[in-house]
Each structure stands twice: as C-alpha cells, then as structure tokens.
Amino acid sequence: MSTEMKSIAIVGAGLAAITCARTLVQAGHSVTIFEKARGVGGRMSTRNSPFGTFDHGAQYFTVRDLRFVEALQTTPKTCRPWSANMVQVLDERGRVAAAGLPAREPHWVAKPGMNALAKTWAAPLADSILFETRVTHVETDAMDKNLWQLRTVGADDSNHVYAGFDAVLLAVPSTQAMDLLATVPKSRRPSAATMTKLGKVTVDPCWTLMLAFPQAVQPGLTTLGPQWNAARSTHHRIAWLTRESSKPGRGTIERWTVQASAAWSKEHLTDSKDRVEGKLIKAFSEVTGIRAVPSHVESHRWLYAKTGTPLGQSHIWNAKTGLGLCGDWCLGHRVENAFVSGLELALAVA
C-alpha cells in the first residue's frame, strides 16, 4: 500500500462511492465527493410523503460477501432483517403461481429508510461532499498535465472548476460514466478494449409507483388486500410489489411501492407520469385485488435502474493515468455489488 497521500475526486455518492471513499480515507488519502443530488445514497433512496416514506429504489439487500458482513457490523443499528418470507410469484391475474416461497436468505433493510445506510456511512465524510454539483467534464488539470480537474454545474446553473486531483473515480451508472469518459482526453481514457467492454454493459429503466391508503388504518382494519408483504409478479406491467409498512421502522400507514417490468418501462419510457400512474394503478388492482382509491399517488422514472449485462470485473483502474470506475454494474444489479465494486476499486487505488 502506498504511503503517499493522494487527493482523489469521486463522482457520485451512491453506496459504491461512499464505500470507496471510506476505504480511501482510512488509508490516509484525501477525498472530495461530487454528487448531483441533494443527498447521498443514489438508488438506495427514500422518498418522503405526508403518509410516510417509500423506498422507491432498492427494496432490500442480501449479504453474501464477508467484507459486507463486517462493514455492516460497524454500524449495527442501521440495518434490520425484514421478514419478507411472504414473497410469492403471481401470475397475470394476481393468482399465486408459486405459493409461500420461503426466502432463500435473509432480506435486509436500512432503518428508517433505505438511504439510511449510505447516510450513516457518509456521516464522517460530511465535509468532503459537494451536493447539487453535477460533474460535466473530466479533464487534464490546466496547471499540471499529470493531475486532473473537474468541471461542474450547480443547482443554480453556476459553473466551477475543481483542480489538483491525483485521481478521479467515476462511481456513477455505466451510461453516465460513458458520457463523462467522452470528455476525458483520448490519451487518458481506458484502452480501446476496455471501452468496448464498457460499451456492452446494459442497464434497464424502471418506472416506480408509490401509493398510500391511510384509510386502511382504522379499528378492525390493519391492511388492505392480500396478506403477503412482497411479491414478484409476471403481470406484463408489474415486476415487483412491496407493502412498505411491513418493513421495520416505517410506520403503520398502508403504503405500496410497485416496480414496473423492464420491458414495460422501456416501452413507456417517455409517457407522461399521469398516463403511467393510471396504467400501473390498474395493474396494481388486478394483482392485489385492492380497488380502494389511494390518497397519495406518486411515480418516479429511473432511467438506469437494473443492470442487464454487467462488465464482469469489479472495477476499472489505471494507476498510470489515475482514472477509475466502479458501481453495481461492474458485477451485477445488487446493492452488495455496488459495495464490493467500490471497496475493490479503493483497495486498488490505495
């Protein structure tokens, strides 16, 4: 491990970035994190509503890598097992096609919302994160050809240049990484072979619907519709449904998060929110049997939700140029893939 302290820019503040940053800081390096959103967590995200929160990105995560187990033990109060044992597979009409499938492994959720894990892990890095700062260009430092500079745009459209970095690590979805790589001088880009591999990574979109039914919290009525809390679905519009209120620490108001299938999301990518919400509510009723009118309806379009074809290696790092990439898409489509990717990039850089 090098003993020289490096100044490292990390683009993105999802779980891959936060994992990477923590490891680099522990190794004695200085990091600056650039995040276009107002908070950390990326797709491990939580949306507030007058009726409670929705995990409108990642629903839960599984833990298979020992290093993830150990990292989670550093903040033991942040995550809780979620008894999603009721997960079943539903057919087009909401009939149970595979009954009572027991979960093969524990499902974990962060508490009080999925974004709590990244928030907790990022707390010691608070002074190093620039929010609402979208990186638009990754360039050679104007003062020193061995260093890097980033051009950014803020929420108020203000432009800034941040210079003097020994390394730049892109911890953003692959499509966004490709856009940024196009701004990197050709001589400092990954090799042609690596660029070809990168070009083969695919990430599917996902329309997500959030519904609240406060009328269900009345004496003698605790939930609406089915008695299961989460289900995979083969309905052509819907791939997944969760009763948010079944997760630990979420409050009791009946709330559902519904994820459209990748194929349907692609087909309706540019539809208006009203149209998408109408169609998904209809499908939700068909699958769950819940015909009540929700008091709260919201939707979110994820352009880059779930990796279809991953890169097949945990990260990309070129020590000569000081340019690296990480993210779930390197290995798969799961939260744990983001963790492992961010960790292994940091270990390579450190």
Ligand SMILES: Cc1cc2nc3c(=O)[nH]c(=O)nc-3n(C[C@H](O)[C@H](O)[C@H](O)COP(=O)(O)OP(=O)(O)OC[C@H]3O[C@@H](n4cnc5c(N)ncnc54)[C@H](O)[C@@H]3O)c2cc1C
């Ligand atoms: C709808 C949905 C459901 C999911 N369900 C599950 C699940 O049940 N279980 C599971 O394990 N995983 C699930 N996932 C996947 C999981 O959320 C991801 O694997 C993981 O969160 C990816 O983390 P990441 O750090 O690689 O990327 P991200 O979380 O996408 O982080 C990238 C960050 O980079 C920022 N960014 C992008 N471009 C720029 C730029 N130019 N400048 C500055 N910042 C930028 C973004 O704002 C974001 O914060 C789901 C994802 C979605 C969308």
